[in-house]
Each structure stands twice: as structure tokens, then as C-alpha cells.
Amino acid sequence: MKKILSIAAFLLIAASSEAQTVNVHKTDGTTVKYDASQVEYIDFSEASGSTAPEAAKAIDLGLPSGTKWANMNVGATKPEDYGLYFAWGETVGYTGDTSDGRLFDWANYKWCDGSHTTLTKYCNKSDYGKDGFTDDKTVLDAEDDAATANWGEGWRMPTKAEIKELLDNTTNEWTELNGVKGRKFTSNTNGNSIFLPASGYRNGGSLDGVGSVGIYWSSSLLEGGPAYACSLDFYSGNADWSGGYRRYGQSVRPVRSE
Secondary structure: OHHHHHHHHHHHHHHOOOOOEEEEEOOOOOEEEEEHHHOOOOOOOOOOOOOOOOOOOEEEOOOOOOEEEEOOOOOOOOOOOOOOEEOOOOOOOEOOOHHHOOOEOHHHOOOEOOOOOOEOOOOOOHHHEHHHOOOOOOEOOHHHOHHHHHHOOOOEOOOHHHHHHHHHOEEEEEEEEOOEEEEEEEEOOOOOEEEEEOOEEEEEOEEEOOOOEEEEEEEEEOOOOOOEEEEEEEEOOOEEEEEEEOOOEEEOOOEEEO
């Protein structure tokens, strides 16, 4: 309906020889007028409800690229909160309460037709795509990025390269924050740090690894096998990048480029 109204308004302005101003009547009783000859078109869009929580901050870790990492997960309100779990390329997240009925399997994954060899988006190998489908997309579009969709413009999921940059330019240790286990990543240059809780992951109808592993999505497809996407993985003994099935429900830690 809104699209129809926008087209109609444009045609009315363009076609009427008598229309000389565009009058915008605001809810506070005031009117804003524009010269019709300077109005190219009128459209309507939904206001974005995506905003980062008030306590969210972009932490400067002194990384070579200038990328800043958020101090908390999507769905969290403080750094030690687990937040929400997302399948890769999906923007609706779920808590760790598996009684919600959400199954993180191929049958319920958004970008396939029931299996890991029937992908319908983000596929660079025909033997993984539905009916041989490929689109050669290897990085998430903004509309499929859980960080952007939930926290708004400017925030996004890190790429595989940015995960490697984090690992190469920080020291990390297994520790606890307010009783929650996870890994602390501390800058090699300025001493700033972020804490990532060991939030585990959702697989099928279960929640696994809480308190012992952290698996955080990147926006990058595992190009050698498009049923997988890259992630930051850690446990008590190590942290590294890896790849996991796109259907898994995993944590998301946003970044910003500023």
C-alpha cells in the first residue's frame, strides 16, 4: 500500500501544471513546504527498529585494519551474557532454551531446501546447490547479517580475515567474568580487551558446550565447502578459526569499521 501511495504522489506532482509546492503536514500541526520542481520523487519506508543496546561499545584493540570489536554479543545486555544463537545467514536469533521448539537442522535452515546439498543462497559449488545452483557469494549480504539486522547500520559480523587479525594481534587467555567462563582477548599494542563467553552452540534440538566452548560466526563462507561457514572457535586450551555447518546456532559478536 505504501508503495502505491508513493507512486501516486509522484505522478500527481509530475502531471499537475498547477502543483507548485509539496506540502508535508506533520503531526505537531506544522507544515513543511518544498518547491515541486526540486522534488524528484516521494517514497515511504519503515523506520528501523534495529539498535544496539545502550551498554554496547566498540572496543579499539589497536588492530592494523582499524576494526573495532563490540564488548558484548548480539542479544546480550552485558559482556558475560551468552546472548542469542543464530544459524549462519539468518537474522532471527534464539535463546539457549531448547524448549522453544526451534531445531537447528537442515530441514529448518533458511538457505537450503532440506539438505546441505540443496543450498539456495551462498553457494560457489554446483554439487552443493539445489539443481546445480550457484551464486558465487562468499560473504553475507547486509540483509542477512545478524549483527546489522539486530544492532543497526555500522555494525556487522566479522570476516574470516578479521577473526585471523584478532588472533594475530592479541593475546588470549581462558578466564571468568562474573562467574562466566570464556576467553579474554587483550590487544598487543594498547592493552584494551574484550571478553567472549563460552556460550556453546545449538545443534538440532540440543544446546551443547555451554561453559566449555565458544563458537562465533564470521560473515565468510568456507569457500572449499559452502555447506560450512567460518567461525572463531575456542575452549580452555586454545583459540583459532574454524568452519562449522551453516545450520548450527552460534553466537554473534559484532564489529565496526571506523
